[in-house]
Amino acid sequence: MSGKKRKLPTVKDEVFEDEIGNDDFMTKQFDDEGNSDSEYSISEGEEETEIPEDDSEDESDDEPDDKSAERGKSKQVNQKATGSKGAPKSKNAEKAVYNEYEEDSSDEEDLRNTIGNIPMNWYDEYPHMGYDLDGNPIIKPDKGDKLDQFLRMLEDPDHGRTVYDKQTGQEVRLSDADLDIVRRVLSNKVPDAKYNMYSKWIDHFTHEVMDMPLSGRPEHKRSFIPSKKEAAYVARRAELIKKGMVTYKTKQKKKRFYDLWGTKGDDQIRRLTHRLETPKMPLPGHEDSYRAPLEYIKEYNARRFTSVRKIPQFYNFVKDRYERCLDLYLAPRKLIKKPLYKADDLLPRMPKPKDLRPFPTREALRFVGHQSVVRTISIHPLGKFLASGSDDHTVKIWEISTGRCLRTFNFQGIIKWVAWNPSPKLFLLAVVVGNKVFCLNPETYLTDRVVVRQTNAVFRVEPDKGDDQIGKQFERVRTAVTWRKPDATEWSNGIRVVLEHFKDVKQIVWHKQGDYFVTVIPHGMNRSILIHQLSRWRSQIPFTAIKARIEVAEFHPKLPFLYVVTQTHVRVYNLQKQTMLKNIRANSRWVSSISVHPGGEHFLIGTFDRKVSWFEMECTRKPHNLKYHKEAVRKVAFHRKYPLFASASDDGRIIVSHGMVYNDWITDPLIVPVKELAGHWFLKNLCVLDIAWHPYEPFVLSSGADTTIRLWS
């Protein structure tokens, strides 16, 4: 029994500690109570009944002297507070010390004013402040003026603890005990210091079975029969547990992070396969540096702090990140191919220059001697001589291998065209001056004497012109052109035959055998093309009607075809059958020149609208338009032997190209520009005027407005 009794307080202690926890306020109060903890520990082993005695002993030990002293003091103050009324009252007070009921008197008894608990300001206007028990008005005590009050305040040492009682109108001095109470109330403590909040639990109603029950009623049956309802519940529950339908959640502390990629195979997871990777953030450049190089300061407004310490916070850091976040989930993504290569990597591959050789690469010789623009040049079919015609009214014959000028012939007019006779048996140069065509034998000391003699012999006698010299056709020809023998001076100057046309001649083209030649008269209307036969001094007009102005003409190298070039078209005529084979649109506004491939299947066209076009005779494919030049193309020319062609343009360049033609009809010709040759200088927008290939060497000769002729090898 006693053991149980003893146990109780300890249990309570534990509960108390649990509840209180770490609450500072409570523990503080607990300490204030004065070693109560230790008290418990002392009292643990002792009888319950002894506890109150202990308390009283403690208090009596500590406080009796203090209390008596306090009481004494409070009395004195009271005297002083009321002391202004005089001595008799003080006598009463002295008597009252011995009156034991004085202390016991309650507040209500002490109250003399009978008005009750009403606001005192109702009496502000009256001299009295209520009524005493007898019903007489209580006169307000004389407070004195402010000065008196002040003086009193100074004199009175207890001023700080006096309180004005509104109901009695008196000043009451608070005793130490009163002050203590006030203090305790202010600090949320129990006002009475002696009160023990945690006094020991006194078990009034014990669990001991009383010997004599309070009532004699027998106990109810249900108090000892187990509940059926509960049994059913338990059974139901047990069954559920057996079935495993009830599981108890046990809170397991899961590891937050684990080896995610090691645990699961990633094949089972469905995922999007077409994801575009998140684009990486751009990396900072030098301009973002805190101390950027000097040059970035002005160009990029870069910063240049003197030390790391001085860098301020980047205000937009959060914003940048925010925008990046927005980009990540809101910006439409797209795969864009960015060219990582340089522009020059895009350039089409060139076949190895080695494979394309030989071709002229640089200037080797310069033929100087003309006084004016050299309009036209022609190379002798044996490749030894060069004839050139210039605006200074001269034709010069040069030796190609050395560049020496061998002879000079003077004419009365600008030399429009020179062309060597291709026949090896004749040494003859056709020169176009105005409306005249001179057939010239420019014999030099270097020429083959036999050939020269042979040539002279041919022209000594006028040939028989045949029978059919009458008729309309003949009349047309006669008015267009006349053949005449040169006079003696002309003969001595080398001229062998002179053809006088009705209008200015632009071009002369020899047939490969050297007997026939064609003259082109651009303004000749229907008679703008004339075919002449040298051996019989005869001319004919092949076309009865020509609608367009004719620019140039060219013979087919193998077949009896004639290419006639108008401004926009190329017409191919079969001279034997006297039919037009083809009429090809040149895809340009103004054709300047034509050159037929020695194989005869292809031809080149140079145009004034800066193009060079490579045509096939069959015209099965589109022409290759080679837009190499920046200015009008003056002349194009095929090499007779090598797969080379060249084009000269007003932009001052001669472009030599490799043009390989394959025997099978399927493969395209391989056209590769291989060399730019520039060297002629300009004269009033004119530069290179004529080019000609050496008949068997890979040399190209060009004449220019700078009065020179150049050999490129």
Place this chain on the structure above:
Amino acid sequence: MGGTVKVKKGMKGEAYKYVTRTYAMKKLQLNPADFRRLCILKGVYPQEPKNRVKAQRGKHGIKLLYLRKDIRFLMHEPIIWKFRDRKIKRRRLLHAERKDDRDKRRSVRQFEIDPNLDHIILERYPTFIDAVRDLDDPLTTCFLFAKLCKSLRRKQTLVHMSNMLTVEFMHYVIAARCLKKVFISVKGYYYQADIMGQTVTWIVPHPLALLKPRGVNLKIMRTFLEFYIVLLGFVNYRLYQSLNLQYPPRIIQEAGDGKSSTEIGDLISTLNRPLVKTKEIQEDEVQIDEHLMQEDDTDETILEVKRERDMDARQSKLFEGLKFFLGRETNLESLTFVIKACGGMVSWDKTFNCGSTYQEDDQIITHQIVDRPNVTRKHLSRYYVQPQWVYDSINARTLLPVQDYFPGASLPAHVSPFDTGEDRYIPPEKQRLNALRSGKPIQDASNFVRSAEEEELDRFDDVQSDDEDPLEQYQDYDESEYYKELDDDYEEDEDDEKGNDDGEKKEDEDEEFEIPERVNERRVRNMAVQRGSLFKKETTKEEDQLAELNLRKLRFKTKEKRFYEKLKRKEKQADAARERLAYSRILMEKEIAQKEATTREGKEKHFINELIGEDIKQKKEMLAKRKKERMASKAKLKKMDRKQIKAEERKKKQKS
């Protein structure tokens, strides 16, 4: 029957492939906020259609278009149910609050919704490497939140987590020694590390208060952060595993360290304590069998790879054996991280922060990092340098000369170590950095490191050599003139004609043709009437290349040419920008020089330079001597090499 089956309009092709945002939200039955969340977590983004008009079915404006496939894929995402649960919970809570039903409120609150994102991470990043590759954004975002101003920290747990994870990551980088590049920009500190073969770049803001500018919706960023935290956690775990480190990290404590959890957390975040390993394994670095590569030693690429590897190793051990002491005005975290990642030791004043290992009086300190202009240099045994030295050294992969970085000195420019396009202008500082980085020509590198005196002398030398060159040219010129005169002499006596024979010769040579490089001089001399001028112009290689380039341009087809020209234009612009920058640098340097000249210090410097100039002859002689010595030593080495090689050959022969 028969006939073609007509497909309804908008059920095929581009129009069917894409779906607008509103449609997607309707289909998924989500509100915009949840849809946004889902998109962020699942990494679904709108895509640019090939044909917008068709994809939008002819509607005006620009709409956000998602792939229908993506949206269908999202429909199966279990996390959508979490969103719905959350919505219901919120509604119930509101209801209970309005009814003032506290019990219900409590019970509703107890219903936890665990937004588990693990499966999403596994789905988005099938392999670990994929996750590492995409680590830039997670790191930057986490660092941002870790350093965010306190008032902006809404969800403290997220911020705490991000702080923890970033510290863990930095610990990994330190332990793995994989930091490659660092850059102090105006925006923040850029770091680049090589993790598992992937370059990962992240930005850390400056260590000052970060403020939220207007127009920033932190909610969106928080969603990102939630995902990134999970991702970074798993990545960290795996990274720690790879180094046999314990995860979560534990530190090896030293005497005097605090034992409470907060103190330990602080210590971890100072980065100045080593981590506990799970098991001590002796690491054998896997070596590539070099003898296999030896045969192709001449191959440039292999050499390059080798050099790169050596330099890399050098960088990771850059600060090994050096002891740093950081001043309290420096950025502690960054410097500690950077120095420790290169093998250095760091400490700071113990009153400044916990985790310091030694104090300022320690005599073993080799470098004290100081960011103040005037520092009383108490100790002579150490260098006092500014923080930039550390960063520049790491980028250069060598310890740079210290004198440029003394406190109070005007620092050299801090250039970006990142490659930002070849065609851009490269300032000289960057060129220098590149040279140092590659470690290719050691002589060149030493050139850069040489003292100012030597440089000056070299400059003097250069000037002289420049003078010499034109003289040589003149000599050449004289010779040619001389020959010309000779030619003229020959011209006067005209003689035989050999041209005829030559022509025949040419005909003979027809078959095997050669381009005559020069015209025979003799032939030229024997000219008859008037000589054609002869040209023997030798083109330089550059000219040839240019000519070839021009010819290649001629072969373009029109379309390609247009593209080419566009590119070319861009390149030209880049060139122009480059030139402009170079020019502006010259201008700026001039300006500075002028300014210096006006100031007293500048004048003094000038005066001193002049004084030095008097000794230049002596110094030049010295330099010449040194050069000779160098050459001699090189020759010796070569000889030695040859001898060795010969000896080896002999041995081989003997063996065989």
